[in-house]
Amino acid sequence: MNNNNNYDLETKLIHGGHKPDPATGALATPIYQTATFAAKTVEHFEELCQTWGYVYTRECNPNLSELEIKLSILEGGENAIVSTSGMGAIASTVLALVKSGDHVICSDGVFSHTKILMGELLTKFGVEVTFVDAVVPDNIRKELKENTKFVYIESPLNPTLDLVDIKSISEIAHANKSLVIVDSTFGTPIIQQPIKLGADLVIHSLTKFMNGHGDTLGGAVIGSKELIELVRWPSLCCFTGASLSPMNAWLITRGLKTLDMRMKRHCESALQIASFLESQDCVEIVKYPALKSHPQHELCKSQMNGLGGGIVSFKLIDGINGFTRDEASRKLMNSLELVTIATSLGEEHTLVQMNGENLIRIAVGLESVQDIINDFIQAIQKIEGSFEKSEA
Known part of the structure; x- marks a missing residue:
């Protein structure tokens, strides 16, 4: 062929x-x-x-x-x-x-x-x-x-x-x-x-x-x-x-040869991670096209087959536990144990990086989505000083 x-x-x-x-x-x-x-x-x-x-x-x-x-x-x-x-x-x-x-x-x-x-x-x-x-x-x-x-x-x-x-x-x-x-x-x-x-x-x-x-x-x-x-x-x-x-x-x-299977897994996991982050009190905004809260969700359905892709971006609220947004974002990222701080995206490892406006970008990998979420739970707990709010 x-x-x-x-x-x-x-x-x-x-x-x-x-x-x-x-x-x-x-x-x-x-x-x-x-x-x-x-x-x-x-x-x-x-x-x-x-x-x-x-x-x-x-x-x-x-x-x-x-x-x-x-x-x-x-x-x-x-x-x-x-x-x-x-x-x-x-x-x-x-x-x-x-x-x-x-x-x-x-x-x-x-x-x-x-x-x-x-x-x-x-x-x-x-x-x-x-x-x-x-x-x-x-x-x-x-x-x-x-x-x-x-x-x-x-x-x-x-x-x-x-x-x-x-x-x-x-x-x-x-x-x-x-x-x-x-x-x-x-x-x-x-x-x-x-x-x-x-x-x-x-x-x-x-x-x-x-x-x-x-x-x-x-x-x-x-x-x-x-x-x-x-x-x-x-x-x-x-x-x-x-x-x-x-x-x-x-x-x-x-x-x-495995792009179709990988992309569907990236998208499924990303939606779950985005939904989890959206439920957290310490998160101000989550950007993911497949979320109903995304301002262009309808365009996502028509242009992207309703799939949001393998990237999730979010921003923490300012003043968590006395931290500035920048301090909290850095502490959260530095507290991650499974997720890797690195540039690039689209591979089997979940990667995370932050831009100059404290927008944190997650390049969702192919690990167990629950393990990825659990990693963010323990990192969020470290900046909140609480073990009650962060549940999957």
Whole structure:
């Protein structure tokens, strides 16, 4: 199966882009750990160069090809290209699409490194960048210009977990003949498929849920053949050189086979943790799209299949047991025994980190959800000085 779209998503995760090794019949794809490939003749070499055959791994490799085919099938795109990291994918895409004098719109609240790329690198080259609160789609409409090349959004946003209406913004941008790029790392194709909602390009940090094991870096861009070829050459292969290694491509492809089961477990556990936190007197606010209390819960149901994802964010009240909010947040995180203080997300370990506004982000892992909740119970008890309020 290379591109049969008649199968269910669970089958595509395993069979998409995959076929037994033609040389040995090995069912598991070999790792083509090579920098270069041999041609039979000079004419054969010239043909490979003209047809994107296997010449040099920075440009093409069987492990990368299998992953790219699988991703395009999963997201409903025509083509895909993978990269060394999510930022490699973002930088290669942006540099492929803009030139001096262009204007781009970027949603507020995007990944911090994306904001640096937009706000510092692009402006150095004469590209005007406007940051907009994209949670309100009409804000995009107000900032569009004739030379707006693309609108760049994330949904859910990190770490606030506010949602951006992909369908509405795509309609607004396309009326202006502007492209729409969506970072869907928090969603994955299990939860949302931006191309079906009208987006032109979908970006993923494959490091996160798609790989799922926290042991490699990777990124991807999925979209039309025309746009992906613009990103591939000369942007990714020449300008950034951000090509994924064969070993990392193999690891991510292996991780994708269990994405459906893992994402459903992440979502189920996250909802239970969010509900628990919402019941705690010491918690001021919990942000999780699948909670009925989330202001965009209805959008979650229509855009994310009702699944909230694997991330929960919350903020403690100020003045718990005499602590400032910052002091209490730090004490709570430092008191966790099972949950790990670390960046990243989407792996088997539950990770926690805090931003500058004392918003605590939990990247829910695959451990027993009751064990995770119990860990927060004992940490909450340490800041409250009480063993009565915190019950699962």
